[in-house]
Amino acid sequence: VFDLRVLREAELKHGRFAMLAVLGFIVQEFYTFPFFPKMAPVDAHDYFVTQGGGSQIIFWISFVELFGVVALFETLQGKREPGDFAFDPLGLAKDEATLERYRLAEIKHSRLAMIAIGGFIHQYWVTKQTVFEQLGNFKSLS
Numbered sequence: 001v002f003d004l005r006v007l008r009e010a011e012l013k014h015g016r017f018a019m020l021a022v023l024g025f026i027v028q029e030f031y032t033f034p035f036f037p038k039m040a041p042v043d044a045h046d047y048f049v050t051q052g053g054g055s056q057i058i059f060w061i062s063f064v065e066l067f068g069v070v071a072l073f074e075t076l077q078g079k080r081e082p083g084d085f086a087f088d089p090l091g092l093a094k095d096e097a098t099l100e101r102y103r104l105a106e107i108k109h110s111r112l113a114m115i116a117i118g119g120f121i122h123q124y125w126v127t128k129q130t131v132f133e134q135l136g137n138f139k140s141l142s
Helices: 004-030 041-050 053-076 096-127 131-136
Strands: none
Touching: 004 041, 004 053, 004 096, 004 131, 041 053, 041 096, 096 131
C-alpha cells in the first residue's frame, strides 16, 4: 500500500515543521516585531489568516513542496535516505556512528515537537493562557 520510506519522509518533514512551530510559539510569547500587534500565538494565526497572510503561507509552502516531491521520488528510487538532503554545512556528522546518533535524535525530537505543539494549542483553547503564562499563573480546569 505505502512504502515505509514514504511514511518516514512524511514523519521527518512534519516533525521538522513541528520543531519550528514549537520554537515560534515560545518565542512569540516573549518577542513581537514592533510593526505587529502583540497577541497570543493562536490568536495571531487567526489574525494573519484574515489579513491575507494565510494565502502567502500556502503559496510559499507549495513552492517548497515542489522540492519535496522531487526528493520523494529520489527516495523511492533508492538514491537517498528518507529526509536526507545532505545538508551539513557545519560538518557535525564526522562519521557514520555520529550521523546515526543525530538521525535518531532528530526523529525523537520531531515526535516530541509534534505532540508539544498540539498540547500548546489545546492548552490555550482550554485555559486562554499561553504556555509560560500558564506556568507562572496556573489555572486549573475545575
